[in-house]
Amino acid sequence: MSETNFRARPYILHEANYHQTREFRPNVAILPWGATEAHNWHLPHGTDTIEASALAEAAAGKAVAAGAHCLVLPTIPFGNNNTQLTQTATITMRTATQHAVLFDVADSLVRQGIRRLVLLNFHGGNEFKAIIRDIMLDIPIFIVQIHGFKLASGQFPKLLQESHLGHADEFETSLLLHLTPHWVAPLDSAGTGATNPGNLPLLTSTPGVWFPRDWETLTADTGDGNPKQATAAKGEKLFQQSVDVLAKLLLEFGNANDGEFPLIIRYWQSCRTV
Numbered sequence: 001m002s003e004t005n006f007r008a009r010p011y012i013l014h015e016a017n018y019h020q021t022r023e024f025r026p027n028v029a030i031l032p033w034g035a036t037e038a039h040n041w042h043l044p045h046g047t048d049t050i051e052a053s054a055l056a057e058a059a060a061g062k063a064v065a066a067g068a069h070c071l072v073l074p075t076i077p078f079g080n081n082n083t084q085l086t087q088t089a090t091i092t093m094r095t096a097t098q099h100a101v102l103f104d105v106a107d108s109l110v111r112q113g114i115r116r117l118v119l120l121n122f123h124g125g126n127e128f129k130a131i132i133r134d135i136m137l138d139i140p141i142f143i144v145q146i147h148g149f150k151l152a153s154g155q156f157p158k159l160l161q162e163s164h165l166g167h168a169d170e171f172e173t174s175l176l177l178h179l180t181p182h183w184v185a186p187l188d189s190a191g192t193g194a195t196n197p198g199n200l201p202l203l204t205s206t207p208g209v210w211f212p213r214d215w216e217t218l219t220a221d222t223g224d225g226n227p228k229q230a231t232a233a234k235g236e237k238l239f240q241q242s243v244d245v246l247a248k249l250l251l252e253f254g255n256a257n258d259g260e261f262p263l264i265i266r267y268w269q270s271c272r273t274v
């Protein structure tokens with residue numbers, strides 16, 4: 001390959017060579033985390049992974065252009081999909097496995113002096129709060145969880161017909177029509193994403209009550225939310241809004257001083273050894 005074709009971005013670990021990463025001196029790592037699951041009949045199984053990767057790359061690019069030193073790690077493609085295992089080729093990753101993966105990523109980074117990690121999640125079934133608390137007890141690192149699908153949710157009522165966060169819905173379909181239109185099947189092939197309201201209204205509608213939903217009983221087409229009104233233009237606006245918010249956040253996080261609340265890292269004497 002000729003030198004003129006070289007376009008590897010120093011802030012994307014999957015692309016960058018060692019010379020680039022040494023020069024770049026990252027102080028914040030971003031770990032995008034997706035899932036591999038059915039998304040109605042029209043979106044790819046990799047939808048959450050595509051969204052997490054695209055958002056991380058675009059926001060990091062913007063933050064780096066403004067002086068940040070954040071580095072995007074390769075995306076973890078498997079999420080917690082325990083309740084969807086009746087669907088062909090849906091892969092789940094248990095919480096213990098997710099803890100082990102995140103622990104090893106964090107442990108590796110700390111050994112190189114990178115003590116700030118952003119976990120950018122794009123799958124509703126993933127929840128890392130307890131895992132992050134445990135890891136920060138064992139390793140001197142500061143980990144931030146960001147649910148990427150919420151960053152532009154303030155715009156939903158203005159832009160979308162359906163403003164609740166669902167699955168393979170108007171929001172996600174719009175994002176994919178913007179990001180990877182060549183992987184979105186014609187919308188007339190999609191189901192309506194109608195969901196079973198159930199017969200236990202207190203259990204299903206009381207604020208603060210939560211339980212896992214059996215996905216096959218919940219929805220006939222694997223979707224939650226009607227995708228039919230989705231457009232690439234809506235997706236572009238929502239994606240750009242998310243990128244802007246995340247880029248600013250990465251700058252603030254990267255420029256903060258150690259010890260400046262809330263960026264407190266405890267160096268416990270009895271760190272767990274593995």
Ligand SMILES: [Zn+2]
Pocket residue numbers: 039047048122123167168172
């Ligand atoms: Zn999704």
